[in-house]
Amino acid sequence: MDSLTQVALGAAVTVAVMGRRTAVWKSALWGAVAGTLPDLDALIDHGDAVLNMVLHRGESHALFYLTLFAPLMAWLVARLHGEGALWRRWWLALWLALVTHPLLDTMTVYGTQLLLPFTNHPYGVGSVFIIDPLYTVPLLIGLVLALRTPLAVGLKANAAGLLLSSAYLVWSVLVQQHVELVARDSLQRQGIAADAVLVTPAPFNTVLWRVVAMTDTEYVEGYHSLLDNPPVIEWHRFDRGAELAAAHGDVEGLRRLAAFTHGFYSVHEHDGRLFVTDLRMGQEPSYIFRFDLGTMTERAHGPVAAQLSGERMDMRAGLQWLWPRLLGQPLPPPGLNLP
Structure with a gap:
């Protein structure tokens, strides 16, 4: 998905997991960073346009490597803010922010190598376009309300944004299956x-x-x-x-x-x-x-x-x-x- 969507998703997930345990702005900031990190592989030039394509969404999008990186990132964030007692919670929050990035990418058609180093198969459901406001806008609204309204109201709004965006993904898969049935019937008839x-x-x-x-x-x-x-x-x-x-x-x-x-x-x-x-x-x-x-x-x-x-x-x-x-x-x- 596009960078804005990944930033919004990472921030919203981290805010939801950290809740009242730390300042919302801290959760949103580090969630946004975690939601951005996997796409830094796009800056690597392999000297060949096909390689640049097929190696994007590779190791930096692999669930295994992101899981290994999450505790280190959580330790650094907890130490930076003097919140050592919350290290485990930061670990969970940032791990979810990291892994939801490639999981969301998998909903597009491009191809995400989720299971490296065990297989380089590019997974792609293809039920959402790379930019879809109906997915992104609920996340952004919930996140803005979490940052700008009283804590209880903001956390509920953020959770609602995550729920609506997730429901939209389910909708997209169901509609995709319906259209495939229509298409196969049309192909057969013709x-x-x-x-x-x-x-x-x-x-x-x-x-x-x-x-x-x-x-x-x-x-x-x-x-x-x-x-x-x-x-x-x-x-x-x-x-x-x-x-x-x-x-x-x-x-x-x-x-x-x-x-x-x-x-x-x-x-x-x-x-x-x-x-x-x-x-x-x-x-x-x-x-x-x-x-x-x-x-x-x-x-x-x-x-x-x-x-x-x-x-x-x-x-x-x-x-x-x-x-x-x-x-x-x-x-x-x-x-x-x-x-």
Whole structure:
């Protein structure tokens, strides 16, 4: 999730656990720090764009390592504030602030390696967008009230914010499962034999959902809003570059991205250069994570550092499309060239 959300979650969790035992501002401050720390791995440049992607949310997001770090951080905080008697409580509070960060990240589609060093599998539920005000705003309101109102009222408001935000996550998973059923039924009715189906929310909401389904030779993309009437998904077909993927399966960047995306990727060539695209984040034709893996000649002389060559959708056009499509109007995504 975005940095503001992680700060708010870490602070709210720590305030809830520490309660009346210390000043609310101390709990909020150190919870915010703990909620931010795992994302510092984004500052590391591995010299390769694909590596930067697949190694983000790695060790710094692993529950095992965060659990080992929590008592040290708690000892430092307790010693700094002269609250040695509260060390165990700080330990619990900061551990929860640390581990809820990757657990929340796992609700997005990106991929979080929660169980390192035991497995590097990237877990991703994909039921919430990376920025969703309906999740974040209750946390912020509860936290502000905890800092600005009488203690009893503030702690109740903070707890209510955590409860509402958690309920929203449950809602997102339930709706995701419903949309997947609608999508699979639509695929079957239209004779599309899909090997895998991905259901993720459109930006900033859990009413409009994007669906990607992979076949042997292509992928199809469609949208479903809970307000669609009738609930029929219109699919648009695209070549996935299966032959290119098979021919270049030994290219490290392609191999890594294929595993990291759980197969939701496409491959194409342009001017002799090989490109691989993560189909999970973005929408046709704009994808953030598209990588240039170089030419065959370049790769023959040794490993080629992947370069990021993705593009973002025009924000104004995207927002102009988002709201009416969310309300059930059957509009094609902006920028999509339809025959």
